[in-house]
Amino acid sequence: MEQLNNILFTHSYFLRFDPKQWAQGQPYPPLGTLYAASLMRQNAYKVSLFDTMFTHTPDEVIAAIDKTQPGFFVIYDDGFNYLTKMCLTNMREAAFKMCKLAKARGCTVIVSSSDSTDRFKEYLQEGADFVIIGEAEHTLLELANAIKSGIDDFSDIQGLAYTKQGVPFKTFARPVLKDLDSLPLPAWDLVDMTPYRECWLKHRGYFSLNVGTTRGCPFKCNWCAKPIYGNRYNSRSPEDVITEIKLLKDNFHMDHIWFCDDIFGLKPGWVVKFAQLVEQENLKFSYKIQSRADLLLEEETVQALAASGCDNVWIGAESGSQKILDAMDKGITTQQIFTATQLMKKHGIKPSFFIQFGYPGETKEDIVQTIRMINNLLPHEIGISVSYPLPGTLFYEKVKADLQKKTNWTDSDEMALMFSNTFSPAYYKQLHKYVHQNYHAHLATYNLVKLLNNPFKLNTKRIRKAVSVLYHAPAMMIERYKLSQLEKVS
Numbered sequence: 001m002e003q004l005n006n007i008l009f010t011h012s013y014f015l016r017f018d019p020k021q022w023a024q025g026q027p028y029p030p031l032g033t034l035y036a037a038s039l040m041r042q043n044a045y046k047v048s049l050f051d052t053m054f055t056h057t058p059d060e061v062i063a064a065i066d067k068t069q070p071g072f073f074v075i076y077d078d079g080f081n082y083l084t085k086m087c088l089t090n091m092r093e094a095a096f097k098m099c100k101l102a103k104a105r106g107c108t109v110i111v112s113s114s115d116s117t118d119r120f121k122e123y124l125q126e127g128a129d130f131v132i133i134g135e136a137e138h139t140l141l142e143l144a145n146a147i148k149s150g151i152d153d154f155s156d157i158q159g160l161a162y163t164k165q166g167v168p169f170k171t172f173a174r175p176v177l178k179d180l181d182s183l184p185l186p187a188w189d190l191v192d193m194t195p196y197r198e199c200w201l202k203h204r205g206y207f208s209l210n211v212g213t214t215r216g217c218p219f220k221c222n223w224c225a226k227p228i229y230g231n232r233y234n235s236r237s238p239e240d241v242i243t244e245i246k247l248l249k250d251n252f253h254m255d256h257i258w259f260c261d262d263i264f265g266l267k268p269g270w271v272v273k274f275a276q277l278v279e280q281e282n283l284k285f286s287y288k289i290q291s292r293a294d295l296l297l298e299e300e301t302v303q304a305l306a307a308s309g310c311d312n313v314w315i316g317a318e319s320g321s322q323k324i325l326d327a328m329d330k331g332i333t334t335q336q337i338f339t340a341t342q343l344m345k346k347h348g349i350k351p352s353f354f355i356q357f358g359y360p361g362e363t364k365e366d367i368v369q370t371i372r373m374i375n376n377l378l379p380h381e382i383g384i385s386v387s388y389p390l391p392g393t394l395f396y397e398k399v400k401a402d403l404q405k406k407t408n409w410t411d412s413d414e415m416a417l418m419f420s421n422t423f424s425p426a427y428y429k430q431l432h433k434y435v436h437q438n439y440h441a442h443l444a445t446y447n448l449v450k451l452l453n454n455p456f457k458l459n460t461k462r463i464r465k466a467v468s469v470l471y472h473a474p475a476m477m478i479e480r481y482k483l484s485q486l487e488k489v490s
Helices: 019-024 031-042 058-068 089-104 114-118 120-125 137-148 193-203 238-252 270-280 299-307 322-327 334-346 364-377 394-402 425-453 460-467 469-489
Strands: 006-010 046-050 072-076 108-112 130-132 160-164 167-170 208-211 256-259 286-291 310-318 350-357 381-386
Touching: 006 031, 006 058, 031 046, 031 072, 031 137, 046 058, 058 089, 072 089, 072 137, 089 108, 089 114, 089 120, 108 114, 108 137, 114 120, 114 130, 120 130, 120 160, 120 167, 130 137, 208 238, 238 270, 270 299, 299 310, 299 334, 310 334, 310 381, 322 364, 334 350, 334 364, 350 364, 350 425, 364 425, 381 425, 425 460, 425 469, 460 469
Parallel strands: 006 046, 006 072, 072 108, 108 130, 208 256, 256 286, 286 310, 310 350, 350 381
Antiparallel strands: 130 160, 160 167
């Protein structure tokens, strides 16, 4: 019985298995995992964490299991991180391996992740006793309590999948949690922050941590999967968020926060109240968020973001073609992208764009419009992907018949187009390279012009960017030539 009070948590994101992310060196602790561990600890369970972020192989979990002797082994992925939402096959295979290793050592194995929600049958076959579907904290608590009590009928526990009479069985869905302030703050003390801090300082020169202020997204982009928190939008109070920020400041001395919500500050008045509390508490930090162009059209909102420390906003610009935005059910216009970008720049916030190529029906002209938008607006950063079909989306249903065995990328840099489109998969991979070089060439040219027009306002950063035109301009021409050759054979 003592073992059933003991839970070993882990997650299935191995940074070393994702070469692109390993090279970038910007890891975040598994926030969703820490929330679940905190709730279980609040309910008298002994919890520990095997953090896979910096480990080399899944086999390293054996030592953690042998040391902690848990009754429950819980693979609980961070549902706030887009990297786990992508369901990369490297991570899936690692999760399967850990399931088997824990099962062989007598643990009850429970899994909660975007991937296991979509593929619960496979996880049950690979060693999981239970898969939690959707938002998982209270399902986990109810399940663990039931097992401890000797109950063997779990059909009344909402949000659960398990094998019943030899076949996979799924219970009714659990409603999402509305009162997010009712959850205890994440169990940050379980994390060894040293490798995170060292990695950030080495690659970026500052230390960033992740905080969630909301769950869910009410918008209907038809390619966006929401297997954990769904289409409902629920928010923590600004006061609760400030409490957590103060804890992180006091204990870990972070410099920067990634607010990892799908949509930050959608609730009316939230951003303004948050800015007031940041000033009232005299908190000094910078942060980045994810938002939408149509939510950044009011000057008061953008001013409040800037006043509270926001220095970077990522928006899903996706495409410079209104036709493609409409096909995606994105619900924004290209004019809104322009207006929001200009307003952010006016208030000293760096706008960054998520860009997506390869959506069904996209033509050469649509691609040209997207490149033109990037060149005209010159965002601070761009993140380019090709359209990626995930189960549960309308987009997935559109292309499902065209998908073969491959339905997920191995790692986040694979960039493989997994369905037939206007051009070949090789074209889209080359397009990614060309657009990046084209963007950097235009950014360098912009800085060169600024330098020539005002040579008395010299700074090292601007000089470096201006001089980089000598590299990016010819590199862009080379990548454009390669792209044109692939266009001919597509």
